[in-house]
Amino acid sequence: MTEAASPLDDALRAFADAAADTVAAHYSVPAPAIAFEAPRRPEFGDFATNLAFSLAKTARRSPQEIAAELVGELARRAPQLERVFSSVDAVAGFINLRVAPRVWHGAVERILREGDRFGEAPPNGQRISLEFGSANPTGPLVVVQGRSMSVGATLANAMRFRGYDVFVEWIINDAGGQLDALGRSLYARYRQQSSPDYPFPPDGYPGDYLLPIARRIRELDGDRWVSVAESDWLPYFSQFGRDDLVAQQRQTARRFGVVYDRWQSERELHETGKVREGIEHLRGLGLTYESEGALFFRATSFGDDKDRVLLRSDGRPTYFCMDVAYHYKKLKDSDRVVDILGPDHHGYIERLKGMASALGYPGRLEVAIVQQVTLMRGNDQVGMSKRAGEIVALDDIIDEVGVDAARFFFIMPAVESPLAFDLKLALENESENPVYYVQYGHARIAAVLRRALEPDVQAAKSAALDSLVHPAELALARRLAEFPRVVAGVVEHLAPHRLARYARDVASDFHQFYTECRILAEERDLRLARLALSLAAKSVLARTLALAGVSAPDSM
RNA sequence: GCGGUCGUAGCUCAAUUGGAUAGAGCAACAGGCUUCGAACCUGUAGGUUGGGGGUUCGAGCCCCUCCGACCGCGCCA
Numbered sequence: 056m057t058e059a060a061s062p063l064d065d066a067l068r069a070f071a072d073a074a075a076d077t078v079a080a081h082y083s084v085p086a087p088a089i090a091f092e093a094p095r096r097p098e099f100g101d102f103a104t105n106l107a108f109s110l111a112k113t114a115r116r117s118p119q120e121i122a123a124e125l126v127g128e129l130a131r132r133a134p135q136l137e138r139v140f141s142s143v144d145a146v147a148g149f150i151n152l153r154v155a156p157r158v159w160h161g162a163v164e165r166i167l168r169e170g171d172r173f174g175e176a177p178p179n180g181q182r183i184s185l186e187f188g189s190a191n192p193t194g195p196l197v198v199v200q201g202r203s204m205s206v207g208a209t210l211a212n213a214m215r216f217r218g219y220d221v222f223v224e225w226i227i228n229d230a231g232g233q234l235d236a237l238g239r240s241l242y243a244r245y246r247q248q249s250s251p252d253y254p255f256p257p258d259g260y261p262g263d264y265l266l267p268i269a270r271r272i273r274e275l276d277g278d279r280w281v282s283v284a285e286s287d288w289l290p291y292f293s294q295f296g297r298d299d300l301v302a303q304q305r306q307t308a309r310r311f312g313v314v315y316d317r318w319q320s321e322r323e324l325h326e327t328g329k330v331r332e333g334i335e336h337l338r339g340l341g342l343t344y345e346s347e348g349a350l351f352f353r354a355t356s357f358g359d360d361k362d363r364v365l366l367r368s369d370g371r372p373t374y375f376c377m378d379v380a381y382h383y384k385k386l387k388d389s390d391r392v393v394d395i396l397g398p399d400h401h402g403y404i405e406r407l408k409g410m411a412s413a414l415g416y417p418g419r420l421e422v423a424i425v426q427q428v429t430l431m432r433g434n435d436q437v438g439m440s441k442r443a444g445e446i447v448a449l450d451d452i453i454d455e456v457g458v459d460a461a462r463f464f465f466i467m468p469a470v471e472s473p474l475a476f477d478l479k480l481a482l483e484n485e486s487e488n489p490v491y492y493v494q495y496g497h498a499r500i501a502a503v504l505r506r507a508l509e510p511d512v513q514a515a516k517s518a519a520l521d522s523l524v525h526p527a528e529l530a531l532a533r534r535l536a537e538f539p540r541v542v543a544g545v546v547e548h549l550a551p552h553r554l555a556r557y558a559r560d561v562a563s564d565f566h567q568f569y570t571e572c573r574i575l576a577e578e579r580d581l582r583l584a585r586l587a588l589s590l591a592a593k594s595v596l597a598r599t600l601a602l603a604g605v606s607a608p609d610s611m
Numbered sequence: 612g613c614g615g616u617c618g619u620a621g622c623u624c625a626a627u628u629g630g631a632u633a634g635a636g637c638a639a640c641a642g643g644c645u646u647c648g649a650a651c652c653u654g655u656a657g658g659u660u661g662g663g664g665g666u667u668c669g670a671g672c673c674c675c676u677c678c679g680a681c682c683g684c685g686c687c688a
Contacts, residue, residue: 148631351686373687374687503648556625
């Protein structure tokens with residue numbers, strides 16, 4: 056299966072070919088790659104190319120002159136372009152193209168033909184390893200993990216849609232000292248059920264979420280752990296707490312519509328020798344040295360500001376060491392490795408990238424840092440001090456605003472932008488809420504289609520679209536035709552926020568079309584054509600929302 | 612102190628990765644339903660892109676330098 060070229064692609068390629076020929080005939084320089092962009096201002100046409108600017112330097116002439124000349128030559132040499140472009144103008148050095156309505160009609164026909172698969176790319180053989188959300192198994196998932204999961208899951212959906220073979224992993228950070236702290240905290244809660252004065256460890260996890268787990272241990276084991284040595288109860292309580300909390304985290308992720316291919320335990324990486332394998336690989340490359348009994352990685356050779364410890368002087372591996380082993384495996388097996396990390400990992404990026412270069416895969420690892428989320432309720436900031444144990448769990452947010460609003464809000468800003476998440480706004484079912492705006496657009500289309508006669512809806516799927524000439528109709532058709540490029544951009548730039556924005560734009564273009572054009576028009580050809588456009592809009596909008604993990608209701 | 616991310620309209624955010632007169636939504640103001648869902652649409656107003664310098668045909672984006680916010684800087688994870 057190959058992705059068939061769209062009428063739009065054909066039109067642009069025809070222009071690019073003709074332009075390249077013209078350049079070759081008139082300039083003694085190789086034709087630069089011709090790129091098209093959509094101008095911000097509609098009066099500059101549907102597409103523009105800066106070809107003349109690229110030629111200006113070597114040709115030693117002004118871009119304005121070159122652009123005007125190219126346009127004149129194109130008209131002479133490639134008159135067939137008139138069929139697909141309604142205008143080709145040279146303006147201030149740019150060449151502006153306006154696409155003929157029939158090309159947009161072709162795009163709508165294609166959407167109706169391909170339905171859900173419009174914009175999908177065939178398998179490209181590229182494998183992407185994606186990690187996001189990962190947390191310590193010491194408590195419930197919190198807000199920032201919600202954002203990380205929304206971003207990661209949306210990217211995974213978009214990547215798969217665009218033909219990548221994606222493997223999604225969650226790392227369970229269960230190899231470090233924090234599990235001891237968890238075990239001691241849980242044990243204290245267990246003891247406090249009969250001895251309220253039993254001391255809580257100072258470095259423990261004070262949240263209430265440990266209470267039900269402690270109660271369950273008491274139900275299962277009674278007083279069995281009261282009078283045994285710590286060396287006996289600690290492993291048990293650590294493991295019990297870890298297992299229970301990981302189960303809760305998985306439950307939350309599932310509820311949030313996020314599916315992982317693997318939940319990878321760090322401890323398991325260690326126990327199965329994967330960690331040693333990674334270290335040996337680095338050692339074999341001569342990138343380690345021993346000092347003061349510890350094993351160091353020469354991170355400074357790869358841009359980090361200091362060398363990093365892999366094995367402590369007592370022989371235990373560091374967190375970074377785990378990451379080396381784990382990434383070695385991922386880098387070997389994938390064409391592209393993407394880590395989406397929390398905001399406290401800024402200082403970690405250089406180290407990870409240095410490691411990727413050291414392992415022989417420079418440029419294969421991409422690290423995106425999801426910025427902080429500030430929870431607001433109207434103008435009031437919602438507190439989340441870990442010290443006081445008052446954490447706002449992701450489950451609480453889902454309870455309050457629902458999965459749709461949460462998933463949508465979390466991907467609205469660019470990944471590296473901070474996010475102020477207003478719970479009050481996310482709950483409003485009024486115009487100011489962007490989620491409802493988009494979902495309302497979908498429901499409104501569904502309502503019109505319900506109102507139309509069924510034979511008309513069927514006939515619309517193969518109707519002639521020549522009567523679609525209104526600016527609002529063409530604007531909507533053009534927007535829908537952008538969809539494949541939008542998703543490709545989301546994948547390339549790790550930019551899920553473009554999907555949220557695009558959904559907004561599609562809904563907006565539809566609302567305007569709806570306001571200015573009566574869909575259920577008296578005249579049959581026009582009515583069928585507008586129904587066809589509505590069907591296409593509904594299809595693309597639903598697909599866009601599905602990629603973001605948001606439902607597209609037919610009524611609300 | 613060193614390093615990183617960021618700073619865009621009153622607020623929340625964009626800007627197709629160096630393109631044209633920096634755009635949307637909310638909030639404000641003024642309009643639009645006897646007709647397909649007004650949870651919508653149209654219009655007005657709102658900006659020295661934190662300040663300054665540089666690079667070039669062209670800078671919110673790249674370089675330098677200040678200012679400010681946040682986050683890292685352990686043989687923690």
